[in-house]
Amino acid sequence: MKQFSMKRLSNLITTWWFENKFSFFRSVGFLFLLQVLVIWYWISMNRYAPPHVLWTLLTMVLLFMQGQRISNAFKSLHDTETGTQWLLLPATPHEKFISIFFWNSLVFLISGIFLSIIMEKTALLIAEQLYISNPIAYEFRDVGTNEFFFSSDYFSTDNGFMKMLWGFWLACQFLFYWAAIRIKKGSNILSALILMAGFYIYGFYIRTLHPIFFKKNTGWDGAWEVNYHEYIEGVGERNYDLNETLTSCLQISLIAVCIYLLYKACTNLIRETKISQ
Amino acid sequence: MIEVNNIDFYYENKLVYKDIDLTWQPGHIAALLGANGSGKTTMLRLLAGLLPPSNGTISIAGETPFARSVPFLQNIFMVPESFELPTVKASMLVKMYGSFYPQFSATQFLQNLDAFEVPAESNLKKLSFGQQKKVWLSFALACNTNLLLLDEPTNGLDIASKATLRKQLSAQLNTNRCIVVSTHQVRDLEYLFDWVTIIEKGDIAWHDSTENLSAYGQTESMEESYLRILRNQEKLIQQ
Numbered sequence A: 001m002k003q004f005s006m007k008r009l010s011n012l013i014t015t016w017w018f019e020n021k022f023s024f025f026r027s028v029g030f031l032f033l034l035q036v037l038v039i040w041y042w043i044s045m046n047r048y049a050p051p052h053v054l055w056t057l058l059t060m061v062l063l064f065m066q067g068q069r070i071s072n073a074f075k076s077l078h079d080t081e082t083g084t085q086w087l088l089l090p091a092t093p094h095e096k097f098i099s100i101f102f103w104n105s106l107v108f109l110i111s112g113i114f115l116s117i118i119m120e121k122t123a124l125l126i127a128e129q130l131y132i133s134n135p136i137a138y139e140f141r142d143v144g145t146n147e148f149f150f151s152s153d154y155f156s157t158d159n160g161f162m163k164m165l166w167g168f169w170l171a172c173q174f175l176f177y178w179a180a181i182r183i184k185k186g187s188n189i190l191s192a193l194i195l196m197a198g199f200y201i202y203g204f205y206i207r208t209l210h211p212i213f214f215k216k217n218t219g220w221d222g223a224w225e226v227n228y229h230e231y232i233e234g235v236g237e238r239n240y241d242l243n244e245t246l247t248s249c250l251q252i253s254l255i256a257v258c259i260y261l262l263y264k265a266c267t268n269l270i271r272e273t274k275i276s277q
Numbered sequence B: 001m002i003e004v005n006n007i008d009f010y011y012e013n014k015l016v017y018k019d020i021d022l023t024w025q026p027g028h029i030a031a032l033l034g035a036n037g038s039g040k041t042t043m044l045r046l047l048a049g050l051l052p053p054s055n056g057t058i059s060i061a062g063e064t065p066f067a068r069s070v071p072f073l074q075n076i077f078m079v080p081e082s083f084e085l086p087t088v089k090a091s092m093l094v095k096m097y098g099s100f101y102p103q104f105s106a107t108q109f110l111q112n113l114d115a116f117e118v119p120a121e122s123n124l125k126k127l128s129f130g131q132q133k134k135v136w137l138s139f140a141l142a143c144n145t146n147l148l149l150l151d152e153p154t155n156g157l158d159i160a161s162k163a164t165l166r167k168q169l170s171a172q173l174n175t176n177r178c179i180v181v182s183t184h185q186v187r188d189l190e191y192l193f194d195w196v197t198i199i200e201k202g203d204i205a206w207h208d209s210t211e212n213l214s215a216y217g218q219t220e221s222m223e224e225s226y227l228r229i230l231r232n233q234e235k236l237i238q239q
Helices: A006-048 A051-078 A093-133 A142-147 A160-182 A187-209 A245-276 B040-048 B092-100 B106-115 B129-142 B159-171 B210-217 B222-238
Strands: A213-220 A224-232 A236-242 B002-011 B014-024 B028-034 B055-060 B076-079 B147-151 B178-182 B195-200 B203-209
Touching (some): A006 A093, A006 B092, B002 B040, B014 B203, B028 B040, B040 B076, B040 B147, B040 B178, B076 B129, B092 B106, B106 B159, B129 B147, B129 B159, B203 B210, B203 B222
Parallel strands (some): B028 B178, B028 B195
Antiparallel strands (some): A224 A236, B195 B203
């Protein structure tokens, strides 16, 4: 009997879709609704909209929902009350893991990003039309269009930071869950440590080895303020100003939430692996 | 086929079984009886590989259930007392789960549904619990696994459906297949069982054929024989 079978994996992926398509559409629909509200808010606020807060809010919601989806998916794998059917489905834990990863990490994340890109284009089109109709009343800040979405702009060749960040987030999930399946002893603590180490290594990598250069200034001005400056060779400097108190808090919360959800998902996956092995 | 050797099982530090030995052969429909909390469902979960024994070994056709290898899982199906079905039409179960079981028969599944009078195109979420159970039992039988574990299969079924279940179970038993049924509703299926296992106070009070049970109890009624065994065991403990 094969340890890994593509046929079983494709069966699992199909099964997952039939079992979860409604909750999947609900999650994507919620993101869509949120984005419509953000665009409506941005348009109505005109130049005064704080783009960083909106960007962070959207990103946080997407990541939170994604983390929650993954965590719950792995939870049902080891739950002998509600997950009996999944547990007894003839497939290996690796195949089950990949099918969950495929839908909740890959497809859900990509759906969220594509949705954002569509909404971004719509927002820009509306902004452009409003500006043409009345240039004085509708002078939208350039920064708003560039930074408040995790948008197509982040996947362009001159914007390495966001591209790497999303790529890293995806790689993190895959590697940590994969490691969680293989680690036997002390796996909960170890996976949390790997997770933390991953973030630090990534920080070290982007600061020292990669041509993208980050300068971070942190200071106290009634609240903590953080400024990032990205320098790309041959392209120039781009600022990621996180100097609004609320934004800074949201960014920190975002990282904390991501770590917590990844850790939770790992723990649930480990329980399943322990049972199976 | 199923060998349970010297197993102990503790649930949250409380002893459920102590040093139990059991053997079930294929070609039989076995009843698993016992009081509430005696560990009938736990035994089914141990056999399915959902739980590991605290001590001892379980072997099913040479496989250890708790390893949950793919060949083992392809040859076992468990219908728990309560379960959750996806929001799809009954016929979709063929596409969703059928392909995982090498001996699954879609025709048999549809015939079973027909016997239970459940339309194949009905939405599972809109069905009552009893109707859902009929769908899941139809699917379980159509998987043609060598081991079929049923936990309280008649709960939620109407009188006519209980008769259909009896008919389907006896029709779909073969020499390779073993069906273990945990139940409190002995009368619903008693003429179907040819083997009886009674678990009482962490021990096996009876593990023999229905025929011998009737001879021991001096009655055709399985319920009365069961009560007699319990009374005798009680006397033995007092002595």
